[in-house]
Amino acid sequence: MRLPGDDILNSVRGGLSWISxxxxxxxxxxxxxxxxxxxxxxYPFRETIAATQQEEVTTEVLDAYKEAAGSNGxxxxxxxxxxxxxxxxxxxxLLERHLVSREMxxxxxxxxxxxxxxxxxxxxxxxxxxxRIQVLEAGLQLEEAWESARRTDEDLRRHLRFAYHERFGxxxxxxxxxxxxxxxxxxxxxxxxxxxxxxxxxxxxxxxIGLTFRGLYGEGSDVVGNYFQIxxxxxxxxxxxxxxxxxxxxxxxxxxxxxxxxxxxxRDALDEIEDKVWRxxxxxxxxxxxxxxxxxxxxSAVRLGVSMKLLPDIRVQQLNQLLLxxxxxxxxxxxxxxxxxxxxEHERSKLIREILDEADNREPKDGR
Amino acid sequence: xxxxxxxxxxxxxxxxQIVNDATExxxxxxxxxxxxxxxxxxxxxxxxxxxxxSEMGAPIFTKATNANTACxxxxxxxxxxxxxxxxxxxxxxxxxxQEMSALLRKIHGSNEHVGITEDESIGPVDELxxxxxxxxxxxxQAVEREEYERAAELRDRITALEDDRSAARAIAxxxxxx
Numbered sequence: 001m002r003l004p005g006d007d008i009l010n011s012v013r014g015g016l017s018w019i020s021x022x023x024x025x026x027x028x029x030x031x032x033x034x035x036x037x038x039x040x041x042x043y044p045f046r047e048t049i050a051a052t053q054q055e056e057v058t059t060e061v062l063d064a065y066k067e068a069a070g071s072n073g074x075x076x077x078x079x080x081x082x083x084x085x086x087x088x089x090x091x092x093x094l095l096e097r098h099l100v101s102r103e104m105x106x107x108x109x110x111x112x113x114x115x116x117x118x119x120x121x122x123x124x125x126x127x128x129x130x131x132r133i134q135v136l137e138a139g140l141q142l143e144e145a146w147e148s149a150r151r152t153d154e155d156l157r158r159h160l161r162f163a164y165h166e167r168f169g170x171x172x173x174x175x176x177x178x179x180x181x182x183x184x185x186x187x188x189x190x191x192x193x194x195x196x197x198x199x200x201x202x203x204x205x206x207x208x209i210g211l212t213f214r215g216l217y218g219e220g221s222d223v224v225g226n227y228f229q230i231x232x233x234x235x236x237x238x239x240x241x242x243x244x245x246x247x248x249x250x251x252x253x254x255x256x257x258x259x260x261x262x263x264x265x266x267r268d269a270l271d272e273i274e275d276k277v278w279r280x281x282x283x284x285x286x287x288x289x290x291x292x293x294x295x296x297x298x299x300s301a302v303r304l305g306v307s308m309k310l311l312p313d314i315r316v317q318q319l320n321q322l323l324l325x326x327x328x329x330x331x332x333x334x335x336x337x338x339x340x341x342x343x344x345e346h347e348r349s350k351l352i353r354e355i356l357d358e359a360d361n362r363e364p365k366d367g368r
Numbered sequence: 369x370x371x372x373x374x375x376x377x378x379x380x381x382x383x384x385q386i387v388n389d390a391t392e393x394x395x396x397x398x399x400x401x402x403x404x405x406x407x408x409x410x411x412x413x414x415x416x417x418x419x420x421x422s423e424m425g426a427p428i429f430t431k432a433t434n435a436n437t438a439c440x441x442x443x444x445x446x447x448x449x450x451x452x453x454x455x456x457x458x459x460x461x462x463x464x465x466q467e468m469s470a471l472l473r474k475i476h477g478s479n480e481h482v483g484i485t486e487d488e489s490i491g492p493v494d495e496l497x498x499x500x501x502x503x504x505x506x507x508x509q510a511v512e513r514e515e516y517e518r519a520a521e522l523r524d525r526i527t528a529l530e531d532d533r534s535a536a537r538a539i540a541x542x543x544x545x546x
Contacts, residue, residue, distance in 0.1 A: 044457035048442040063504065070530075128454075150484070162486065163458030168472060169481025171458045175468065176475055178461075180483040210477075237478020 003354055005334030009325070012090060012333075013079045014115030014122055015097025015136060019324060021316030023139020027307040028255055030187040030227070030320065033098065034145040034244070035124075035134040036153050037172045037181035041161040045173040046107075046128055054110040057130045058082075060160060061123060065114060068155035078116040083108035089338060092329035098136065103128055121152055128173050129181075131156075140255075142184055142248040146240060149182075169236060179236030184247050188254065191226040191304045192261030195273075202257055203228075210234050211250060225296035230254070262308055277305030284322075284352050289345040295326055295352070314359040322355055371397035439463040496533055500526060 010016075018031035039045060040060060043053050062080065069078070083091060083104060094100040094113065104111040104127050114123040124132040133152050135145040163171040169179040177183070193199040203213055212233040215224060230251065232243045265273050280301035284290070290298075303319050305311040324330060326348045332338050335347060369379045377397035435447040444456025446464055455461065461468050472479040503526050510519040 039458060041458060044442045045455055045460075047448075047452060047454045048444060048456040059508075067500075067504075153484075157487070164486040165458075165461050165481075167480060168461055168468070169483060169485075171455075171461050173454045175455070175471055178472060179476065179481045182483070234476040234478075236472055236476035236481055239483040 003325075003334075003351070005336075008333055008336065009093075009330065012093055012097075014113075014119040015094070015099040016324075017118065017120045017136055018138040019317060019320045020138055021320050023137060023141050025255055026139035026316045027303070027319075028189055028258060029140040029251070030189060030323075031098075032137045032139065032141045032145050032184075032186050033134065034142070034149045034182065034184045035132050036149050037129040037170070037177045037183075038131040038133065038153070038156075039163040039171060039173070040130050041163045043130060045130075046126070047173065051110060054126050058110075058112050058125050061125050061131055061156075062112075062114065064156050064159035065116065065123060067159050068152075069116065078114060081113045081115075083111040083113065089329050089332045093333050096324065096327040096329050099134075100124065101127055121148055123152075129177070140186060140248070140251060142186070142244050142251070146182075146184065146244045150240070177235050180238075180240050180243065182235055182240050182243055183231055184244050185229050185231035186247070186251050188228050188230060188251070188258075189226055189300065189303055190228055190254070190258050191300050192258045192265060194226050196261045196264055198257065198261055202254060206230060206250070206254075207233075209246075209250065211247065224293065225300040227296075227300070262304070266308065273304075273308070274310055277301050277308075277310050281305065281311055285356055287349045287352075289342070290326075290349040290352060291345055292326070292328065292348075295348060296323075299323060312359065314356070318355050318359050322352060325351060325355070369395050371395065371400050373397075373400035437463070496529060500529055500533075503529070 021027075023029070023032070040057055043049055043057055049057075065078075081094075083100065086094075086108075091100065091105050091108065095102065095105065099115070099122050100111070100113055101124070104113075104124060107126065110126045112125040114125065115121075116123070120135055120137065122134045122136070124134060133149050133156070135148040135152070137145045137148075165171055170181045172178050172181055190199060190202075193202055206213055210233050211230055214229045214231070215227070230247070232247055235243070238246075280298040284295070284298050284302060299319070299322055302311065302314070302322075306314050306316070306319060325334070328344065331344050331347050331351070334351075335343075339347060371377045371379045372395050374397060377399065379395035380398055381394075381396045381401040435450070436445050438445045439456055439460045440463065441459040442456035444460055446467060449455055449460065449464070469479045503522055507519055507522040507526065510516075510522060
């Protein structure tokens with residue numbers, strides 16, 4: 001489906017691979033992310049590095065990437081962005097796509113972003129560490145994402161020397177990332193566990209096995225719309241494959257708990273759930289102004305409804321579009337200006353209706 | 369406790385049902401629970417908390433023998449690190465090796481890296497790659513210093529080497545594929 005302003009949005013590449021919703025368990029797992037923290041051997045870390053050195057780091061990483069892409073024969077389309085040259089809307093748009101961190105925006109003069117390989121692999125330059133290799137995939141694809149990250153790391157290591165310690169492994173600015181430098185995460189939607197009040201047990205369980213959870217937008221962000229980011233807490237003492245495998249295994253288990261919870265809901269409270277889902281759908285369908293928070297919560301109910309087959313034929317891709325296109329910077333970018341709060345709420349509701357119209361046009365089905 | 373339905377087997381499935389605001393709790397054996405169409409692994413009892421090993425400890429900073437010891441490479445002191453939680457450079461790990469060793473163990477439950485190593489899976493050191501890397505660096509410097517003759521010479525040599533490498537790769541690839 002094409003919407004007005006799609007071209008403008010697509011002009012910023014990357015961070016969109018998950019939208020398709022084509023990965024395994026994509027109705028529950030929105031996306032999978034793997035990142036590797038690396039530092040160049042001959043440059044100080046962010047705490048003590050000079051601006052000119054940061055510029056050299058950028059050049060070295062860029063050159064190494066070009067070399068690696070060239071020798072792979074994959075002249076992968078890429079986009080290189082210096083954050084200092086971008087408008088606020090673009091910076092926030094990248095943030096909403098998880099392509100840059102708040103940290104990078106705070107130090108935007110030195111930070112840069114390189115997006116390659118069809119937008120799945122991104123190099124975040126001069127973040128807390130000199131380099132963060134990040135891979136984003138749709139649905140639950142931890143092993144695949146790790147494999148892409150591993151290959152990118154290996155390619156870059158042919159051309160760059162990373163800070164490394166015989167015993168501690170890859171060295172990072174913050175010791176919580178030392179060793180593998182690997183942080184793997186899944187963005188998971190758990191309304192069933194929240195509604196059945198089982199979520200705290202699950203989250204407590206995660207903490208006890210070296211996993212941690214956060215809200216949609218990372219450290220310190222609130223849990224909105226029942227979206228949770230689950231990731232490994234530790235990075236040292238286990239191999240990358242073990243860390244990834246462990247998260248993968250536990251994620252599958254959490255999916256099972258979530259599915260069980262949904263079965264319990266369907267068995268004990270189907271009428272209530274149906275009402276909740278259809279009300280949310282009705283509001284999204286008809287409202288003429290919509291705030292981000294309201295949208296996030298309604299969308300969570302609709303996503304649950306789609307997953308439980310209580311709603312007409314809405315595809316996961318459309319659910320994902322509803323989630324990302326309606327974020328503040330994405331709306332502003334599409335409109336071509338910084339919208340006022342009122343205008344934005346109006347535009348958001350309009351865009352939601354357009355996406356849902358599209359869903360309706362595909363063989364409407366009876367609710368149940 | 370015995371199963372409420374058959375009264376024979378041990379009740380291992382416990383669940384609470386809410387019907388029209390009335391709460392009823394059942395204690396059943398696996399078999400009878402299945403007869404009632406219950407999934408015998410209810411959500412609540414499935415999180416294997418007891419199986420999980422706690423590996424995390426709160427990051428507690430160790431007392432450096434001398435908090436004012438500075439890293440010879442970047443000048444960062446252990447005191448500074450304690451304040452910011454960020455190290456100044458890679459060499460800080462060597463400077464404060466003892467403290468870092470203890471700290472890493474506290475954070476990660478281990479201080480021994482077992483993952484991919486610095487030069488793992490790169491294979492034998494590629495002489496050609498190293499040479500190319502060095503020449504590209506020289507080329508950049510030559511351009512910066514506006515030594516265009518030298519730059520042109522380097523560029524030609526790099527191109528020649530890259531062609532060799534592509535040829536070598538093509539041969540290697542054709543040998544790999546069946």
